[in-house]
Amino acid sequence: MIRWAAVVMSGFVVAGGPGLAVAPGEIDWLGGTRDFLERASAKGRLGVRVGLLLAMSAPLWCWGRLTTAARLSPEERARLLAELLSHRVFFVRELMLLLKLVACMALLRPAAVRARTGYDRPAPAARGERLLPSIREVA
Amino acid sequence: MAKLVDEADYVIVGTGAGGATAARVLAANGASVVMVEEGAHLRPEERPAALLDAMRLAVRDMCMQATESRVPMPILQGRAVGGSTAINSGIVWRLPDDVRADWRDRFGLGALVDDDALERVFSAIEDELEIHPTEPAILGRNNALMAEGAKAMGLPGRAIHRNTRGCEGNARCLQGCPAGARQSMDVSYVPRAIADGARLHTGCRVERVILKRGRAVGVEGPGFSIRARRAVIVAAGVVHTPVLLHASGVRHANLGRRFQAHPGVAMVGRFEQPVHMGFGAAQGYEIPQRARGFKLEALALPPEMLAARLPGAGAAWQRRLADLGSYAQWCGQIRMKAHGRIRRVFGRPWIAYEPTREDLEKAREVAVTLGRLMFAAGAVEIFPGVAGFDEVVTSPERLDALAERPVSRADFHLVASHLFGTTSAAADPAVGVVDPSLAVRGAEGLYVMDASVLPTNLGVNPQHTIMGVVWQAAERLAERARAAA
Numbered sequence: 260m261i262r263w264a265a266v267v268m269s270g271f272v273v274a275g276g277p278g279l280a281v282a283p284g285e286i287d288w289l290g291g292t293r294d295f296l297e298r299a300s301a302k303g304r305l306g307v308r309v310g311l312l313l314a315m316s317a318p319l320w321c322w323g324r325l326t327t328a329a330r331l332s333p334e335e336r337a338r339l340l341a342e343l344l345s346h347r348v349f350f351v352r353e354l355m356l357l358l359k360l361v362a363c364m365a366l367l368r369p370a371a372v373r374a375r376t377g378y379d380r381p382a383p384a385a386r387g388e389r390l391l392p393s394i395r396e397v398a
Numbered sequence: 399m400a401k402l403v404d405e406a407d408y409v410i411v412g413t414g415a416g417g418a419t420a421a422r423v424l425a426a427n428g429a430s431v432v433m434v435e436e437g438a439h440l441r442p443e444e445r446p447a448a449l450l451d452a453m454r455l456a457v458r459d460m461c462m463q464a465t466e467s468r469v470p471m472p473i474l475q476g477r478a479v480g481g482s483t484a485i486n487s488g489i490v491w492r493l494p495d496d497v498r499a500d501w502r503d504r505f506g507l508g509a510l511v512d513d514d515a516l517e518r519v520f521s522a523i524e525d526e527l528e529i530h531p532t533e534p535a536i537l538g539r540n541n542a543l544m545a546e547g548a549k550a551m552g553l554p555g556r557a558i559h560r561n562t563r564g565c566e567g568n569a570r571c572l573q574g575c576p577a578g579a580r581q582s583m584d585v586s587y588v589p590r591a592i593a594d595g596a597r598l599h600t601g602c603r604v605e606r607v608i609l610k611r612g613r614a615v616g617v618e619g620p621g622f623s624i625r626a627r628r629a630v631i632v633a634a635g636v637v638h639t640p641v642l643l644h645a646s647g648v649r650h651a652n653l654g655r656r657f658q659a660h661p662g663v664a665m666v667g668r669f670e671q672p673v674h675m676g677f678g679a680a681q682g683y684e685i686p687q688r689a690r691g692f693k694l695e696a697l698a699l700p701p702e703m704l705a706a707r708l709p710g711a712g713a714a715w716q717r718r719l720a721d722l723g724s725y726a727q728w729c730g731q732i733r734m735k736a737h738g739r740i741r742r743v744f745g746r747p748w749i750a751y752e753p754t755r756e757d758l759e760k761a762r763e764v765a766v767t768l769g770r771l772m773f774a775a776g777a778v779e780i781f782p783g784v785a786g787f788d789e790v791v792t793s794p795e796r797l798d799a800l801a802e803r804p805v806s807r808a809d810f811h812l813v814a815s816h817l818f819g820t821t822s823a824a825a826d827p828a829v830g831v832v833d834p835s836l837a838v839r840g841a842e843g844l845y846v847m848d849a850s851v852l853p854t855n856l857g858v859n860p861q862h863t864i865m866g867v868v869w870q871a872a873e874r875l876a877e878r879a880r881a882a883a
């Protein structure tokens with residue numbers, strides 16, 4: 260089941276897609292999920308496992324297509340996950356949100372990726388503000 | 399492994415707002431005190447920034463504790479030295495006058511919440527914990543935008559009064575303050591009690607208060623046993639206090655009942671100007687709306703949570719992620735009317751709690767108000783987070799449709815962190831599990847000193863009220879002990 264995690268977690272972003280760019284291999288989706296499963300409470304672990312099962316089999320029960328999420332194109336997989344995230348059944352939505360949160364934990368772990376999102380305020384120097392007056396000003 | 403054995407005048411279970419305050423007062427009055435805490439003692443520099451590690455170390459069940467219901471509601475509590483104060487935002491409000499009058503008139507708690515006495519106690523706590531309005535320099539845009547929205551809508555907002563010393567504005571309160579700036583109990587009253595001679599045992603989950611012929615004589619759990627010469631004070635929080643008392647043989651018709659909360663809804667909006675949620679006080683601005691039954695607050699999220707809150711997956715989501723610095727998040731805490739119940743089932747808490755229809759209508763009102771506020775502050779789009787309604791709203795007019803929409807529980811993402819009741823105090827023995835001195839009825843030498851004794855919810859953030867009420871009760875306990883000696 261842990262191998263499904265790589266399929267589903269990476270499915271939230273489309274490699275080479277627009278917006279936040281992630282280089283191939285930059286995100287350790289599997290490691291991120293493993294970390295979560297190792298640290299999570301029993302309820303959290305169960306939630307991730309059931310969520311993965313639902314997401315992998317969703318082409319069948321959601322679209323009536325006899326295939327798994329692993330066999331979809333990256334764009335179709337992302338569309339499937341987006342549909343599940345706003346599914347009419349509360350418990351499907353919630354489990355998908357949990358998977359998305361685990362995916363975000365893996366995605367934002369590399370400092371370089373986090374920096375690219377703009378979440379943090381740039382350091383004053385990087386914003387063009389000088390912390391100290393220049394020598395010429397002092398002189 | 400050798401069994402841990404200890405003994406003190408007072409054994410206090412839990413080191414949150416209630417337990418730490420009791421320890422601080424009793425130790426300062428010369429009593430010998432032992433604090434027993436299930437969680438770990440995390441020093442500020444050990445506070446991890448990564449959400450997963452922070453949740454594992456300090457939050458009960460890693461945020462998975464929830465109500466037992468078709469639509470579960472997460473019930474957040476800390477599990478570390480400092481209890482929930484170790485992961486809270488440091489917001490401070492005094493007990494509102496109308497609630498004080500209600501407790502005096504309906505629950506006979508006039509002496510416990512006497513105006514003059516509370517004035518003195520609140521002032522002392524405010525001095526010791528350095529309570530003051532959030533400084534403009536560390537407000538950050540997430541808070542400042544809410545101030546702009548409040549001004550545009552003519553709503554009475556203010557900078558939040560918090561218990562901080564040297565806040566760096568790194569928006570990490572909910573992961574635990576890495577600067578030791580927020581004066582949560584782990585950096586304030588717990589060390590102060592220790593300086594006055596108290597001892598602290600961590601990683602010790604109390605499973606039973608030992609009652610001998612109706613008198614509490616100690617506590618025990620796996621690998622430890624601690625004897626109490628004078629009293630055991632249970633301060634394990636609203637969910638675990640009734641469970642522990644029940645496991646110890648305490649029985650009362652209202653034990654675990656009257657559970658109340660301030661569940662919250664949140665909304666994210668995108669602004670054209672950078673917000674950079676990663677800078678600023680995690681919660682630095684608020685708009686109290688007590689007459690309407692709720693309170694709005696700016697609430698910074700860790701980046702992983704903010705990213706997960708942005709709608710969609712794939713290209714549309716990725717575009718938003720590239721712009722994560724443009725989002726603000728605000729929330730509303732609702733003073734709900736619902737009453738729930740905590741029971742002990744297979745040794746664990748079972749939380750039954752369902753918002754009423756009126757509560758859900760209030761949640762809708764909060765969502766609509768937050769949306770209007772965001773547009774008033776200049777948001778270009780908002781994500782209401784109401785299931786079945788538009789994922790993205792780009793004009794305030796569209797919120798009229800949300801205001802008219804029938805409500806259903808599954809539409810709202812409610813989360814509760816302000817909890818009350820379950821071991822209510824009252825003068826009437828049929829109502830109060832504890833009496834006005836916070837002594838457990840039907841047992842001797844057993845007290846409850848945490849949020850579970852508050853007989854109703856407040857409509858404001860609770861930690862100051864909990865500390866004030868506990869301070870009062872602990873001081874009287876110390877006085878009685880002195881008089882008896």
Ligand SMILES: Cc1cc2nc3c(=O)[nH]c(=O)nc-3n(C[C@H](O)[C@H](O)[C@H](O)COP(=O)(O)OP(=O)(O)OC[C@H]3O[C@@H](n4cnc5c(N)ncnc54)[C@H](O)[C@@H]3O)c2cc1C
Pocket residue numbers: 411412413414415416417434435436437474475476477478479480481482483485486487488489490491572602603604605633634635636638639642815816817847848849850859860861862864
């Ligand atoms: C995320 C979050 C944000 C919040 N923000 C604010 C805010 O800004 N302002 C505000 O006023 N309030 C806030 N609150 C609420 C406030 O922190 C709580 O109301 C308050 O801390 C409750 O105090 P307490 O003593 O009842 O319980 P807690 O502070 O929860 O402490 C209970 C302690 O008992 C321990 N314990 C439980 N069972 C056992 C056992 N069997 N053996 C040993 N130890 C045990 C727990 O580990 C915990 O440390 C927030 C709460 C949360 C969760």
Ligand code: SF4
Pocket residue numbers: 488562564565566567568569570571572574575576577578579580678679680
């Ligand atoms: S904003 Fe940061 S520095 Fe300030 S109190 Fe919160 S965690 Fe500490």
